[in-house]
Amino acid sequence: MIASVTPIIRLAFASLLNRRATAVLTMLAIALSVMMLLGVEKLRRDAKDAFANTISGTDLIVGARSGSIQLLLYSVFRIGNATNNVSWKSFKALSEHPQVAWSVPLSLGDSHRGFRVLGTNNEYFQRYRFARKQSLAFAQGENLSRPFAVVLGARVAKELGYVIGEKIVLAHGSGAVSLSLHDEHPFEVAGILAPTGTPVDRTLHVSLESITAIHSQTPPRTQSKRDARRARLQVFIERPEDRDLTPSSITAMMLGVKSKVGIFRLLRDINQYEDEPLLAIIPGVALQELWDLLGVAENLLRLVSVMVVFSGLLGMLTVILASLESRRREMAVLRSVGARPVHVFALFLSEAAALTVVGVVAGIVLLNLAIVVGREYAAAQFGIQIPLALPTSADAQLLIYVVVAATAIGLVPAVRAYKMVLADGLSMKL
């Protein structure tokens, strides 16, 4: 038996080669389904990574009391709006909390041509970390040291075609089209950040003071009032120390703790803060919560790709079963030259296995080919780098399941062939 396994495998390949057209189509169906399965897995993994990589190095995010996912969404992902603000007093108090090492204020609410504007300070550029604690880097220019300076995220600069020194006007609210423009004083592009693959790329950063300055009064309705306001803003530009541009409130804050041990204590202190209802979240925990919410869609996607693989394998079953009847003579011939029923069984099983293994390999190749072709476009169009999808160990496990399932399915024609051989013996059914 063992000695004659090799000829059986050789026979299986010769037989498949002889029925090239159907074999190639069957293999292709399996390849495409495997390509989809691996593609979905890769997408899922990449999305999860990108997601988890959005913010790191920040121990707590604090905002007005609402839901933790909502807070995460507006403070980190710039999605949605805060229902309430945090008073500057609370920000000050928390900044001086003995457990707090650093604090960065975040003020949201304005936008520029559909991109969110974040009011913050220069510390933000040092404190905000993404992926494996990578800092933000300036591709060009400098930070917010000058008044009415704006630092653009990579995507903003690319999409709007802004360069250093360009003057832009912010709008109140977050819509792409706003009726209320802060056009008394334009901002000047001071710096452009390097791409990060996070929402930072889609954000305009300005100083908290300049946000305060443009919001300090209700928009003046007459020309004279407008002139007067412009004059006040001029004062801010020339002698910022002369005006108190401390905001009365901010949207949220990022906090760093002195020691990780104190993090839960601080969390409790903030959540039970007496002067104001506040909510503190640990970014990693909230990210996981949010990802779990998306888990349903993720599982659904997975289910679909598993079904596609299954239908590919069913296609193979159909092809092999359909060929059984016409191969009865071949089986009798094999029997007459000494093949045992087990050999015929093994022949059909190896044909199924060979189709699947070749299909799986072709699926991996096809997926990577698609990535190679597609990634230039993705890089040019969306600025994202797609790495090749070389199978991970998790993929390998998945692929082993595919081959096992295929072999299990291949048992059906193999068992039928075995029974046929036993029934037919050496007689040629003509």
Place this chain on the structure above:
Amino acid sequence: MRTSTTLPEQQIIELNQVRFAWPKQAPLLDIEAFAVRRGERVFLSGPSGSGKSTFLNLLGGVVRPRSGTVRILGTDASALSGRRMDAFRADHIGFVFQMFNLVPYLSVLENVMLPCQFSKSRANSAVSRSGSLRADAQRLLDALELPGAIVNGRNVNAMSIGQQQRVAVARALIGAPEIVIADEPTSALDEDTRERFIELLFCECEARGTTLLLVSHDRRLGKLFDSEVSLLEINRASTTQ
């Protein structure tokens, strides 16, 4: 392979009181005695439905008798396990069928060498005779008037039936099995090719002392053989019907 010495050496096939019936059916075969001597050329005639296929399946050990013994080369085939019987058949018996003898996806040479994949003793015998399996297959094909020019790179399905049948004979003979069983090998051939085919078959069997059992309904061929047996006559089950 176990060879019993109690039997006369020349008795290569010996059936004794063999009865066979498919489950829940009337007896199909009931043969008191049937014997073939070593090197003999036996013609077995029988119309279709006379139990010919079942008889050949009994000889090949694919089915077992209800009672009685089937001895091949002194070995009780009905006592062998299915696995041993398959190996025994591969080692000692070459088969030629009526048509569609060849595995369609193998080349002519691969078809001829096929039995050697399943029988070590036939592979060894072929190699010791011609140096390699390929050379021995080629030699047999040459002897059967299928020179390399016809055979090489040729799709078996593109060959004429006469050529295909000769390839089947080469396959049955490779590695010198003691017995060749041919089931209606000529019925798909026309008159001229039939004669030549039988001639070549005899010639090759004679050259290596192979015992030949040819089954056919065409009794005109019978006179060419050493002995002629009618299945209808030896099968008591068929005469009682």
